[in-house]
Amino acid sequence: MATDRRQPHKTVGDAQRLFQKRFKDDRPGVFEGVGSNPRGDPFQHDDLFKNALSELQNRGSESSQSKPEDEYDAAAAELAGDKPGGSQSKPRNFRAESRNFPILDLPTDPAQLKALPTGFHDMTKLEQQEELWIVHAEERLGREWDLSNPGKHRPYTHDYPPYSPSKIIGMLHRWRNKTWDHQQWNLARAIAGNRSLRLPVLTAQAFLRRHIFLARRRGIELKMERYLGGTDEWKSRLAALEAQTGVSEADIKQWVWILSPESGDVKLQRFFNSNCRKPLFLLQLLLAKDKKIREPATFLGLLQFMRENYVLADRPQDELNHPAYKGQGRSMTWWHYLVFLYRLVWHCREGWPAAMPLLARLTADYIGTMRIDSDAPAMTGYQARSVVLNKSLQYLSWPARVRPVDHMEHNWAAQRHLLRLAATAEPPLIMDQNGYRAVRAVLIALSKTKGEARNADRAAKTWPPYRRAVDGMDERRDPEDDLSRSAKAGILVRAAGYNDDIVDRALSALGGSTFGQSPTIQTRSLPPPFFSGLNASQNIYSEWSAQVRATRNTREAWMVFENPPEPGIRPSLQVYGEMFEKLYASPVTDSPAIRPGDAKEVFPVYDSNLSEFEIARLTPPSPEELYDHMLLQDKLKPSGFCLVVLVRNASSKMAALRYLSDSPWAPYVNAFKEPVSEVAVESLKALSQIPVPIFNAWIGMLCRLHTRAMREEGIMTQSFEGAEHEIANATGADAPNGDAGQNRRPKEVSRAGSIQEAIELTTAFQALNAKSASRNRLPWHTIMNALAGRKMLYSRLGAEFNMLETLMTFLRVYERTTFSKGVDPVSFEALCIIIRKALKITSFQKSEDGKMMMRTYVASTTVIEGLLLRAHRYATKSFAAITAPAPAEMDDGGEPERTESEESEEGVEEGVDDGVDDGVTPEMLRYNVVGRPIHRYMMAMACCGDHKEMVRLMDWLLDGWDREYVREEAKSPHNLDYHYTMRTIAYFAEMGRELVEPAEMDRLKQRLEDMRHEKGCTWFWPEEGWQGEAAHALPELETDLAMLDRWTRLRQMVNFADPEHEVPDSLSGLGRNLPVRVPEQLAEATDFV
Incomplete structure (x- = not known):
């Protein structure tokens, strides 16, 4: 046998053992005492790397890492060298010193x-x-x-x-x-x-x-x-x-x-409660980008403090009372305010996208207090007002971190408030070109209005998509009726005296063309990146890439790709990335609510009367052929957005590694080439230097390629029909039909290699990359969506335990993510999906003819019920967290008004619509959850048999018709959110017949009917036998009703909250609940890292 000649601490396993040995003797930290010796180990003093190593322990290892025993122990760990390279004397053993x-x-x-x-x-x-x-x-x-x-x-x-x-x-x-x-x-x-x-x-x-x-x-x-x-x-x-x-x-x-404190909320609470001077620099430190502000009450308190002390007043009162500050003017200048607004928007898009209108109101109040007659050396007060307005419009156009396009309506509400201020101020404030562009960037990310949806339906199926006249009314319509809101805003830009340049043409391509331009498909998306200064010439490629994106299918995209905006230029990586995105896109689902430009999916190709030769000429190449063309013809190596698209959609890990090897990041991705537990420490540190989008793309590829592989059948993959067979398979003893070891055969089973590798890589990457760990949720969202989707993890206990392994792994990832980054709609929706998935997989199996049939036996029913009970509790608590209403509104002397979220069909007047103050009401939530998340939650609660939560959810939904948390998209029949809302009502109407008391059903039905007559509600109660939206829920109802009959004890546990049932944390804790004895090593091997 070959001898392992690896040098000490060259791999993660060796580094872990060496770190444990040295960590026991010495606890170095920040400030090093005189006479101590900081060792030269590359990982000894790095706490982040220490956490990464502890996460990457080999499975089944019995060693444990030493931990601080008390608070003084942790303090001693901090008090080490403050200067590198101390003397060579023996280090002091701080753990052995007395701390009394x-x-x-x-x-x-x-x-x-x-x-x-x-x-x-x-x-x-x-x-x-x-x-x-x-x-x-x-x-x-x-x-x-x-x-x-x-x-x-x-x-x-x-x-x-x-x-x-x-x-x-x-x-x-x-x-x-x-x-x-x-x-x-x-x-x-x-x-x-x-x-x-x-x-x-x-x-x-x-x-x-x-x-x-x-x-x-x-x-x-x-x-x-x-x-x-x-x-x-x-x-x-x-x-x-x-x-x-x-x-x-x-x-x-x-x-x-x-x-x-480490917590940003705790810092701010101490700040509010302290009776001391509170200078401006301290507020800047509390609002730094690395701080996490999770609680809405804390954020509102911060805005209230700024309003009272720096917006409506020149300085805090304690400063005004001191003679040193008499006559010094305002503490927060307009330049300081823009710095604060920048950071406020940063925190708002991280954890509370719906609070953007609050920042607009604060900005409007600040602009209102700026003196017009100020004669500063740099600019007058009026000029400073306009600068604050335009900068604020740009900051308020930044998308949210979670589902940015879905939450863009709050950015538009905030911008509308400032636009209204600019029009009504005396004298009116002047918008510059960047301000107009910020408004257009928000408009193209909004969902289509009713008029824009009709225009999308009138577009010709050929390219270019000219508008068709469907009837006589269309023949007589005004040409301006074909313009989108973004196009009308573009007309206002030219009316203000600004000429169209490349950036404006790119925005027009996505937001809908104006007069004199070739028609495009209005595409709901974020704008492409733009450049300035020495790189301004690259904006021509932004226009080209926007035109490729604003197409309906791959053929149209290829036609635009081969026709550059200016003759003779070759496509850049940005343009190639958009073309790859179209080639890899999935076909659109058959839904009347999805129109061209609403989603990334591509629509069918329309051949019309084209000849076969013309069809062949217009057919785009395959992604592999286009990639070779990019390398050989245009001499471009993948990087940036193009590399992200290629890696995320790679057909295999080898293909993804090929793309990475051709990129400038080839020296940093050696950690991708072998299992994480065997990766060298230096490779992990190098991996942490790659851009976060590229790493996220690799995680997405791993989760998507979680495939089946030929594997020798394990010892517990047979059906548990008899105790003798179960014990024989678990212990390796002789089975009734012969030696179990001789009956092993190759079988295609689901393995956890890819998703488990994604979990370990994400843990290591974020442990070494503090910025990614603090704000990057995308890899964990990808992992949770994969586990909640069609993917299954492989359990060494047998195929019957695959769903158990998948559910436990998901719950651990969910706990970890929500604890460190908070609850968001993506993780909440994935949790609801996996609850129904677990019940369905453990209840049904496919027969030989491909039909679904009930399982005759479910392995470890008690444990599954306990895990589902835990998941149900997480779901109810998460829903309560993300739907918790905002605290009491900031007292500014006025009552809050309702926010209108869409333009009227008649057009845009001066860039804004007629509306009222876009203030935040107490009913406003942190995220948009009405629509698909609510539908998933209703299905999960029904499958668990929680009829009380179903009724509460329906009451909450009906209460929202007059409140802020139900947005206009869920009320307008031409939007997708409306269809999900109607599916939720239809699903409840059908499932409620089996779960809910008839009196409650009659009450909710009558309440909805009263809302239709009194408030013009567009929702309705589907009658029995109705073949509208309820038809989409009928296939789900059949299986869900069967699951209710199967899991009667789970229904009792959910409704009566059995407190005696304990849920294990891993498969190694299943011992007393399993129907057979599981070897200790085998159970430990399945534990989650």
Whole structure:
């Protein structure tokens, strides 16, 4: 047998064992004490990499990683070297040191009492003891504790530092659990040696001083003391600051305490509840892009604070009361406000897309308080107003992170509010070309109005898609009636004096052509990327790619691809990417609500009277042929969007690796070529450097190619019809019909290789890529959708346990994702789908003739019921979370008004429609859930037999007709959301006959009828035998009713909440519930990483 000659810690397994060994002896962290020795291991001090290694343990390993025993243990892990490359003496064993610190009392010295944070009594006992220690010990710094000479380092006197002091404060918090490199050390040393009285500088130094005193408490002397200076100098500077501005040391220490938590919501709650000065830079730190604000109440409180202190007032009241700020004017200038708006929009699109109108109202209030007669050196007050308006329109056009096109209606509501302000202001505000483009970018992502839908139906099936006259009314219609809202906005741009350039033509291609242009298909999508400056010449390819996208099928796309906007230019990677997207697109489903341009799916090709020669000439090549043409003819290597499309739709892993090998990222993807558990540490670190979209595409390819493979049949793949057979298969004993080992045969079974590999890769990638871990949900969404779809994981316990393995893996991914990133409609919908999938797979099987028939036996019914009960609880809690109404609205002196979401059919007047204030009402939700998510949720609750939740869901849906959370798309019959809503009502009407009390059914039916007569509701109650929308639900009803009869105990558990039933976390915990004894190694091998 060959000997493994791998060097130590070259693979993940070796690195894990070495890390565990060293982690037991030494707990390094951020600040290294004098005399300690940071080792040269490439992964020892990297906590993110430590988490990645712990996630990538080999299955069945019995070793466990050491963990902190208490809070002091974790603090000791943070207090390691603050400068790389210390002395070579033996490192100290912080774990072996005593941590029994004496309990300190409040000081009696008034000076020490004044130095305590203003919110001292709101802190925890541990935090109070730490602050008391700092107050008692800080006088010793510079006296009893001598400060050594900083040495060869000269004072840092960079006139233009690369980062502002506020930026460095955020960096110091992010570096707490990492070893500093030389650049980070220089930045920390520079801020420590700065003797300015600026508030960010003093706050950063207070943060560093806190850590050096806590290190002294443990007997550790940090090198950073040399640059911070003694306490006497520190106190004199603080005294000078308090004399000038009134800001005390207690305020600064309170700021450090506010910034200390990891959670952005907790930071803001401390900020709101603290009784201290609250300067503008502190608010900037709390709104940094790396902070997570999940709670709507916290976000609304932040907007309320800004409105009261910086929008409606020049400064906070405590600053206005101090003489130093008399006559200094406004604290938040228009430039500062745009910085804050940029960050507010960033957080809004992350977790609350529906709150965009709130930001528009805040901006409108700020513009209203800007003085027109201001005569600043840069620009007048009127010019500054217009700048804020146009920049705000651009920021408010940014799409949401989750289902961006679906939530674009909130961006439009926000922009409408500002457009109305621009038209009614005195004098009216001027929109520049970028402002108009931002409005058009939002309009092309909106769903079609009724008039636009009729125009799409009138388009000719040939290319170009000229409008056809269907009847006499169409013959007499005005040509302007054929224009979309985006096209009408383009006319306003020209009326304002701006000429059309390449960017405007690209927007016209997607939003619908105007007069004098070749007709295109109005396509609902996000705009292509545009360039400026030296790269402005690349916009011609953005126009070309937009024209390729605005087609209905591959033939039309190929015709546009072969006809460039200007003669003689060759397609770029952006254009090739759009063409590949069309070639890989799926055919559209047969639905009357889906029109050309509504989805990415392609429509059938229309041959008309073309000859066979002409059809062959217009037929596009295959993706493989087009790729070879791109490499050989145009000499282009895949990258960017083109590479993402190719990898995501690759026919195999080898094909995807070929695309990556041809790309500039070839040296970084070696980790894709072997199992994750065998990947070298260096390869994983290199993999974390590739762009996130390319990694997401690889995960999508793995989940899509989760295929079947020839595998030797395992020991528990037979039907469990007899106890003797079950025990024999599980233990390897002789079976009644002979030796079980001789009866193994090749069988095609579902394996978990691809999806399991996707889970492990995503875990490792996000552990090494902090930005991806904090905001990238797409790979987890892809994994959950694959598990909830047609894919099944392979269980070594046998084919009967495949669904069990799939369901448990999904629940773990769901728990992990929602805990770290919150609940969103995509994960919620996947959870509802897998509940019904699990019940269907465990209830039915295919017969030899291909028909569905009930299973005669279900393996481990008790465990499946427990897992489904857990999934049901997650679904109900998630629905309550995403449908929780917004807190009380910001008090601005006016009542909220309803928001209109669509333009009238008559057109657009001055770029906006006639409407009222687009304020957020208390009924507004965080995400759009009415439509398909509600339909999936109703089906999941019905399959579980939860009739109470079904009734609550119907009442909630009917209540929403007059409220904000039911949008116009769900009320208008020509939209897809309306069809899903009607399917939900029809499904409830049929399933309710079996589950819901007749009195409740009659009540809901009568309520809907009253809404139709009194409020003009377009929904209706389908009668029995009605062949409209209910016909789509009948195939589902037949199987769902059969599942209800099969899983009667689950129905009882759901409705009566059996508290005694415990659900195991993995297959290794199934022991007492399985019908046979499972070998320990086999059960552990199926545990989720």
